[in-house]
Amino acid sequence: MSPVIVILSVISAVLALTMLFTRNAITSAICLLGVLIMTAGIYGLIGEHLIATIQLVVYAGAIMVLFIFSIMLLNLNTEERDYKDHPGAFAGAVALGLGVFGFLAYALTEHFRSHRGDVVPGPFTSEYVASLGGNSKVLAHSLFTQYYVSFEVISLALLIAVVAAVVLAKRKFD
Amino acid sequence: MTNDVLLQILAAFLFCTGMLVVLLRRDTIMILMGIELLLNAANLSLVAFSKSAGMIEGQLQVFFVITIAAAESAVGLSILVNLYRNFGSIKTQSATTLKG
Numbered sequence: 001m002s003p004v005i006v007i008l009s010v011i012s013a014v015l016a017l018t019m020l021f022t023r024n025a026i027t028s029a030i031c032l033l034g035v036l037i038m039t040a041g042i043y044g045l046i047g048e049h050l051i052a053t054i055q056l057v058v059y060a061g062a063i064m065v066l067f068i069f070s071i072m073l074l075n076l077n078t079e080e081r082d083y084k085d086h087p088g089a090f091a092g093a094v095a096l097g098l099g100v101f102g103f104l105a106y107a108l109t110e111h112f113r114s115h116r117g118d119v120v121p122g123p124f125t126s127e128y129v130a131s132l133g134g135n136s137k138v139l140a141h142s143l144f145t146q147y148y149v150s151f152e153v154i155s156l157a158l159l160i161a162v163v164a165a166v167v168l169a170k171r172k173f174d
Numbered sequence: 175m176t177n178d179v180l181l182q183i184l185a186a187f188l189f190c191t192g193m194l195v196v197l198l199r200r201d202t203i204m205i206l207m208g209i210e211l212l213l214n215a216a217n218l219s220l221v222a223f224s225k226s227a228g229m230i231e232g233q234l235q236v237f238f239v240i241t242i243a244a245a246e247s248a249v250g251l252s253i254l255v256n257l258y259r260n261f262g263s264i265k266t267q268s269a270t271t272l273k274g
Contacts, residue, residue, distance in 0.1 A: 001177050001180060005177060005180065009181070012188070013184065013188070016191040019207070019211070020191055020194055025203060028204060032211060036210075042181065042218070043221060046225055047225070048225065050233070051217075051236055055240065058240050058241075058244055059214070059243070062244060063247050066247055067210075070203065070255065073255065074203070074254070074255070074258050090198065093197045096197075098190070101186055101187060105183050108183060109179060109183075112176070112179045119226075124228050138230060139237070142230055147234055157241070157245055158244070161249050162245075162248065164249050165248040165251075166252075168255075168256055
């Protein structure tokens with residue numbers, strides 16, 4: 001267990017909790033940006049360089065700029081936290097979250113403890129990927145041969161989303 | 175505790191935090207940010223499982239999920255701008271009618 005990954009995990013967990021409990025929308029957006037950058041760092045540290053780059057460029061770059069821009073555009077004030085008015089609902093939601101987390105953590109540790117040997121490992125170990133020319137080359141080759149139909153469909157979906165966003169957000173001219 | 179367990183537990187934690195953001199906050203922009211956190215947690219889980227099993231399918235799925243997340247946030251934020259224009263607020267309780 002690499003100590004740098006532990007540090008990045010702890011920082012991103014703290015930033016996620018800050019995002020949940022802070023009052024200000026822009027603080028939440030910056031905390032989410034921090035979580036995304038920490039996740040990109042974790043991807044880079046475990047050797048997934050292409051995913052780390054995409055995470056930085058698309059998530060931490062494009063999507064968060066869009067969020068911060070719309071917070072600015074909508075001129076959000078400090079949010080009054082009206083879940084304080086319903087302490088029962090607040091406690092119920094937090095208990096649900098803790099319950100789901102406890103169940104997931106138990107299931108994951110149990111899986112890794114007892115079924116570790118059942119997993120048949122695939123061919124793409126770190127050494128094999130390095131001998132094929134690196135992570136980006138392997139992923140790009142698979143993307144443009146085995147998954148090229150999905151790639152084209154996803155580009156079409158992105159085009160439709162761009163047109164839809166422009167149509168939805170434009171002012172109506174009479 | 176190995177790297178795999180740590181990353182899976184971090185992904186579970188981020189998922190639960192994102193779920194609580196979606197459940198607790200009353201701003202629609204915060205709900206969209208919670209959805210981004212949920213997608214990020216799912217991506218982390220996919221990459222860590224795929225890496226530990228020696229596969230690359232998880233990474234390719236993450237590539238598609240990130241693209242869909244970008245499309246989703248573009249459409250969601252423009253819906254939000256419309257919501258602000260029609261109701262004057264982006265709180266969930268202010269949008270009580272479907273007709274704009």
